[in-house]
Amino acid sequence: MIDASDASLPPAAEPVVSVEAIQPDKTPRTERGKRTLRRLLDAAAAEFGERGYHEASISGITQRAGAALGTFYTYFDSKEQVFRALVDHMGRLTRQWIADRVAAAPDRITAERLGLEAFITFARSHKDLYRIVMEAQFVAEDAYRAYYRVFAEAYRRNLALAGSRGEIRPGADEERAWALIGMSVFLGLRYGIWDDSRPAAEVAAAVADLIAHGLTPAMGAAQTGPATGPKP
Amino acid sequence: MIDASDASLPPAAEPVVSVEAIQPDKTPRTERGKRTLRRLLDAAAAEFGERGYHEASISGITQRAGAALGTFYTYFDSKEQVFRALVDHMGRLTRQWIADRVAAAPDRITAERLGLEAFITFARSHKDLYRIVMEAQFVAEDAYRAYYRVFAEAYRRNLALAGSRGEIRPGADEERAWALIGMSVFLGLRYGIWDDSRPAAEVAAAVADLIAHGLTPAMGAAQTGPATGPKP
């Protein structure tokens, strides 16, 4: 469900000359208008999510919303604009979802596991929006970059902070941030969108081990013997 | 540069009744034809890479190739078919590129670093094809999935083998494979496509440390003291 208030731009602190004088504001004024806008946003998310940006049509959106074609343009300037509104919406939704689920983590390593699990869970329960964000790379690249830049910067800060606290080894936090985001995105795709039969917690735990300890065998436990071969 | 032979489908071992009898084969027979096909493939890669699938036009491709519009359909059935041919081509090219650069690695951990570096380098030197593969998710999803399934399966096998050799800690190799691929893809995008000013080896080394040892501080060296604060 889309929050209708997201369609409007952030209020720009009392402009001297209202922009609406030139470009009429498309914010709904009545209750009916608000309901219609919400229906259109939900319909747009479904249409874009199912058919992709280019296959999606405005008439498909308005049909889903039970509105006439022209009504769309009462609330949006163009096909691309709704799409951008949805990408933007998704950004805030994702950050909130993950932040909520990571807040209680006692340390960074735990936070990584919970964050990963939250990401996969989120992808599963918002497949439409997830696809929209991914497609933004080709439809609204600036929005796409902005989406991940915000993520990466926050991630980098968290890693730096954890490093200074001794919770993790200090290191190249920017590269780490992008690497960890890439992990999440792909795992979200593979275990969230393509196949959601595996428990998210299980996948997250498996990968959290990789994030915590890497691939290197534990020192002193170096096994050179034959741990090989299938069980008979 | 595209290898023109990639445009044809894999030879299907002497069919009893040639398919060409029904659907005429579009393989070039003369030298001139081969040259034209190659020009068209290169042009298509450039057009799709620069403008994206939907913005790209057949006339754009033929113009780049210095051919007439109709010539395109002498060699391809549709816009989507060339696109798929390019995705397929990219798959083989990537695997070859990485395999070449990883072959000499003495162990899995080294292979990870070299593979990551190779991936970033590859993205940089084939930006067009890289973008085409990413967009395949929305244009030819089955081809996209196939592309990564092949990667992931090979990766999983390598990890399992390394695990049995004691080069790495045994673990959930499928999840690990997808996580590591996700890393590469995002790092390729961030440090290969968006900004290629950082030396690939540097980025790879930074992340290889994460892959090898994870985020956990070295045991016994747990630092609780103030390793914090900016240098004065």
Place this chain on the structure above:
DNA sequence: GTGAAACCTGAGTCAATGTTCAAGTTTGTA
């Protein structure tokens, strides 16, 4: 050299769909 197959050409066809708009209906306020 010759002729048939292969190849090239580009104007034209055709369907799809983003966007506009003038006319009608509903809402909310005074």
Place this chain on the structure above:
DNA sequence: TACAAACTTGAACATTGACTCAGGTTTCAC
């Protein structure tokens, strides 16, 4: 209730671009 603003409607417009095709040119085996 009255009326202006807000909202709705869907036919019509305009553009775009994938794909076809009939006729001309080039290649190459013989």
